[in-house]
Amino acid sequence: MEEHDFPKKGEKAFERFYSAVWGQRWPLLREALLQESAPQGMGEGVLLQPYYLDTASRLAAELLPVSPGDKVLDLCAAPGGKTLILAQKLKGEGTLVSNELSSARRERLKRVLRDHLPDLWQKAVSVTGKDATRWGLYQKEIYDAVLLDAPCSSERHVLHSPKHLNLWSPHRTKTLAQQAVALLCSALETVKTGGYVLYATCSISPEENQGALEKFRKKRPGRWAEVPLSQAIGERQSWGYLILPDTHQGQGPLFFCLWQKLAP
């Protein structure tokens, strides 16, 4: 088959792209992605009711250093699982701004906060609806900690949805990776010097994970450094770590990298 005969869109293009990325691992990884995920309840006895979240997402969000009294920003917050973890760390002291661009998803985020957070803790949380890529233009050096859980390819979701699989093209991961770099630059501006940013995606596309961080390093050299983990979680990448369902009891995919803003 000639190169120009290969489909550019849809399931065949998806298969070709990810089998080239993952090689011999792809069939097993694909199989694991096709299994239903089994989110675990969190916050029993602390939240008003348990919230069900993938264990890999919980582990990653817990890595962001947040203490009561801190100023915290969640740039892409809906539906809100990771925001609940940040709110639990604040214990109602300090501030958490939970931002979400989509109005429908923002409504869902508000519902999640209302249904899970005790009143005293809700007072510390405010919900906004800005474009996170532009956040750093307006608020500079403000936050002690920022969560950037970027919009991503969500291949697990795509594989479960014939509609999304039919629409898939390699262009999607490139566009999302570019957006991720803009979001990383925005997070860099808004976090305080010495403050922390946790970058996360649920993608298995290296371009959106370590690839986006490498582009960010080139754009903003010397302005940030990855924070080494005391204990490795998942598989080490050139930047950050990746938790994949074929090797982590069905949890993930979840890529994350904790970094700190350096003094100029």
Ligand SMILES: C[S@@+](CC[C@H](N)C(=O)[O-])C[C@H]1O[C@@H](n2cnc3c(N)ncnc32)[C@H](O)[C@@H]1O
């Ligand atoms: C991976 S999801 C976040 C999941 C969330 N952190 C959680 O744990 O429940 C990414 C979110 O970013 C939102 N989003 C996409 N582009 C955005 C932008 N430019 N600014 C703010 N939010 C955006 C999407 O609507 C989506 O809800």
